[in-house]
Amino acid sequence: MKLLVLNGPNLNRLGKREPEVYGLETLEDVKKRCVALVKEFNAELEFKQSNHEGQLIDWIHEAEDTGVNGIVFNPGAYTHTSVALRDAIASISVPVIEVHISNIHKREEFRHKSLLAAECVGQICGLGTFGYELALRKFLQK
Numbered sequence: 001m002k003l004l005v006l007n008g009p010n011l012n013r014l015g016k017r018e019p020e021v022y023g024l025e026t027l028e029d030v031k032k033r034c035v036a037l038v039k040e041f042n043a044e045l046e047f048k049q050s051n052h053e054g055q056l057i058d059w060i061h062e063a064e065d066t067g068v069n070g071i072v073f074n075p076g077a078y079t080h081t082s083v084a085l086r087d088a089i090a091s092i093s094v095p096v097i098e099v100h101i102s103n104i105h106k107r108e109e110f111r112h113k114s115l116l117a118a119e120c121v122g123q124i125c126g127l128g129t130f131g132y133e134l135a136l137r138k139f140l141q142k
């Protein structure tokens with residue numbers, strides 16, 4: 001089992017500002033917990049972050065071509081704007097779970113809408129960084 005966690009723009013700043021919204025953990029902390037979880041299941045994990053839409057699209061295509069079994073995707077603010085990322089998800093057969101650390105529905109109106117969710121297996125939001133582990137567990141379960 002080969003899994004991929006993708007993180008979009010500004011998530012490299014996690015733990016550095018706005019702890020009341022996103023918590024105190026850094027993305028490196030989240031990565032460590034995800035790696036430990038996936039290891040328990042003897043599965044493989046790649047954990048990536050990019051601030052660039054095109055890079056995220058390339059990684060999504062690559063996942064299909066390299067036999068990835070599932071993608072956990074926090075698309076950051078591209079969630080609310082990117083038709084190109086929606087099309088990229090639609091263009092692969094690898095299942096994608098959308099994850100948000102914050103509850104996007106409790107926040108500004110412009111964050112309520114996800115352009116990507118309809119192309120994903122499901123969406124987890126508002127459970128903090130635990131959402132990443134929950135999404136991975138969904139793929140890891142038999």
Ligand code: CA2
Pocket residue numbers: 009010011013014015016017018022074075076077078079099100101102103104111
């Ligand atoms: O709640 C989430 O996980 C989000 O995907 C995070 C995005 C936001 O644009 C989405 O609406 C919801 C923001 C990424 C992180 O931005 C930071 C801002 C300040 C300090 C640290 C990170």
